[in-house]
Amino acid sequence: MNKTIALISEHASPLAMLGGVDSGGQNIYVGELARQLATLGYTVDVFTRRDDPKLPIEVQWLPDVRIVHIEAGPPKQLPKETLFQYMDAFTESMEAFMTRQPKRYTLLHANFWMSGYVAMKLKERLGIPFVVTFHALGKVRLMHQRETDKFPVERCDVESQIMQAADGIIAECPQDEADLIQLYQADADKITMVPCGFSPHEFHPIDKAYARMLLDLHPTRKIILQLGRMVPRKGIDTVIQALAQLRGSAIDAQLVIVGGEYEKPHLHADVEYRRLMEMASVLDVADAISFEGRKNREQLKYFYSAADVFVSTPWYEPFGITPLEAMACGTPVIGAKVGGIQYSVANGKTGFLVRPKDPEALARKLELVLKNDDLRIYMQHNAIKRVNECFTWKKVAQQMDEVYRGLTAAQLDNANDDKQVIAGAFQEAADIFRLSADSLTDTVLRAGKMLAKTFAKGGKVLVCGNGGSAAESLHFSAELLGRFELPNRVGLPVISLMADAAMLTAWSNDVGFDDIFAREVEAYGRPGDVLMCLSTSGNSPNILEAMDKAKQLGMVCVALLGNDGGRAAAKGDINLVVPSSSTQRIQELHLHIIHLLCTIVEQKLEDYSAKHQASGLSSLIQAVDLPYQQNGKAKHHAKQKSHIFG
Structure with missing residues (x-):
């Protein structure tokens, strides 16, 4: 079976630095999925927009994973909200590259709505089926961002067209699946829920004292960690407001904020950083907040391990990978009861869930976790167990493999190749038996x-x-x-x-x-x-x-x-x-x-x-x-009792 697939991710490349305005969970998702699919025998090409003239067209990232940079618009970094105008050019360039390859692509997997548009057009031209992971939905975004949303007005209509044309739709959590069906009337039979994941090799518990020493953090203060893009919808202001309310609880706490466009935030260049600093000053907690700026992936596990609690309180979140990474390092998570966070965080066991934009509720949960050592240890154990059982990238790729196989099996069925369909089903069953035997x-x-x-x-x-x-x-x-x-x-x-x-x-x-x-x-x-x-x-x-x-x-x-x-x-x-x-x-x-x-x-x-x-x-x-004695049948012959097992 040909297992050559194309992952399309127009603005989020696995090679990009994380933490910027347009770099985050999708970069990780695409890169880790490609890496794990390769271990399952796939050859993967990741197609992303060329945003730097120095980037080569092809980068052999891993032995079976290639990054292909597509010419679409000027080769420079642009806000993703402005990229849709270049997606027809992206489609043309990608089609030209694909037709030059020695092997036909079996499947396209689009990530985000603009990549979905490209996949839909390529399916029309080349007849290649596609699956799409939206990562965020336009109608959900509009509910929360309203007039501040800068995406083109046609986004929601294009998303509906993509759902109609797609052969499979990946929902990242139950809320995502419900939104697809209720807001877009997507065909429920097309939808498969496959969560995001984390890498156990990358994120695992590290001694807290050692992590704090490496990061030059206070050895005994209670540390609250917030990590992610520095944009308003991430709700960092809610964490700062909650920290101010903790001042009256006799907790010596420090809020460490990781993320942003720069290695060290700049007041003159970063509008959100300036807004948050002004809020911290007004609330008289600026001395208890440390803005650490953007960090590379290798450093993140030390921040997670150094913290007593991790906080993620966005207004909305399609999934949210950082709570998984924090739990993998043994850090309890207090998260907003939205999207994928309410699915990944087990309320009361691996952390707590609170309403978004509710600093009072967040402060109460922070006080409970920070004052109770036994509770933190309990949640630490549960968190490590939960993420390793349910949310590794290996498991994600195995589930995605199931989706891909299902789509290719459907192709064979449409071609009336009944014997091949049966053989594929047997192979699918055999693969699941093998994977189950391993795990x-x-x-x-x-x-x-x-x-x-x-x-x-x-x-x-x-x-x-x-x-x-x-x-x-x-x-x-x-x-x-x-x-x-x-x-x-x-x-x-x-x-x-x-x-x-x-x-x-x-x-x-x-x-x-x-x-x-x-x-x-x-x-x-x-x-x-x-x-x-x-x-x-x-x-x-x-x-x-x-x-x-x-x-x-x-x-x-x-x-x-x-x-x-x-x-x-x-x-x-x-x-x-x-x-x-x-x-x-x-x-x-x-x-x-x-x-x-x-x-x-x-x-x-x-x-x-x-x-x-x-x-x-x-x-x-x-x-x-x-059971027999309880029913009054206590008298058994000795011979019967001595021959229970023959």
Whole structure:
């Protein structure tokens, strides 16, 4: 299969410095996605506008990643709001370059609306399918920026045209997906949610004292970090106002602000810096604020690690990569409850969410985090765990690979090549099995051992799911309540919460479906028991409420999930997240994992039984007999008890 693709990013090149007005998350997104796609066997060309006459047309950035600079407008830096007039020239130059290449491009992946326009025109001319990640939507921007928005008035209409023409649309978070559908009436079947990510090699915890020493920051003061572009919508003024309110709380705090056009901000050249400095002076906190200016990527992990808390309170944010990077360094995040931040930050676990433009609420959360060492340690642990489980660039690329494969499979289907479509589906399934084997083997083994120990200690397992996952939950209970591979053992206490049809229909009809599983967990669950939840999205309300109830009862939560794990990933003690965005592939892997868990449980319980048989009645036999004893069937023949496993 030809795996040559073009990433289009008209104004955001992976080679650009970060932190400027038009340099930020999209530069990182495009560069890291290209890097990780190359490890999956893709050859990637990144097409971006030539904004410096000294730049060569081609730069071999990595062995399988090339940066191609396209002539479109004058070769100098221009505000991105002025670039749309050059996109037809961009299209012409890019088409000329593509037609000279020895291999045909399989797919175009556009980033931002202007790149989407280019991809739409190239599809018309060359017949190459395209997927688009908007990174920001014109209608959302207008809601917040209004008359200060300088993009062309036709932007929103062009975005609608792109959505109609696109073969696939990438939403970066649930809010992004909702905006695409509600504001633009985008076809929901075209949309796949794939988040942004971070690199564990680039961002990881560093000793706080060491980081502060390197950065010449105070060794004991509480440090609040704000990092990103220095533009009004990032809400830096909200952080300064919150800092002023902290002055009465006896917290010795310093606000460190990283980002901007310059290595050191200049009052005469940077309007936003001047505005913020004037505000700080008026609020009498200028002495507690350090403007560090623009920093390179290698320095950022030291700033994240040096901070006690990271703050990101923009008015709106399509996703937001900096909160991921901060959490990867073990720093709690207080973020605005907008866009992707409300998705990536687990409120109360990895940090807190507050309303944008609300310095009072921000100050309260800052005081809570900065005064409570135990809370910061708790959030540090949760933050590192969450981002590494859900938000690495490797996982992002794997999910994007799924999208690309789906589009190429659709192409084959349109060409009526049925055999190739079937072969592609088998290959897709094989790839997901391989990726799952790489990422889930240790977790599956841990989950199986934990289930076996639960049974051995007299505990039970409750299992639930919706739709196809409901059928798989019944399948799991049947295998262990009945038998899987070993023919002569007693039934193990597994209760499928889907089994009581009368309860399900009556409660759902009379009360509601959201707490139907939580109700059954409340009835059957006991401390030490296990709740096993199956959900392809990880966002089903009845699954989430059941997990909350299980936690209240002191139960262990095992979650079989897919995609990025959804909200359930933050609630599970053991998460088995299939690295796929395809519901079918996820359910196929869930069934395979269920069979693996059954195998591990039987093997481990057989091992336990063998160890205890020589001493007569084993604790294991007593444990697996417990349900029968509770029903008045305590009298079993010794022969039966000594042959539970044949």
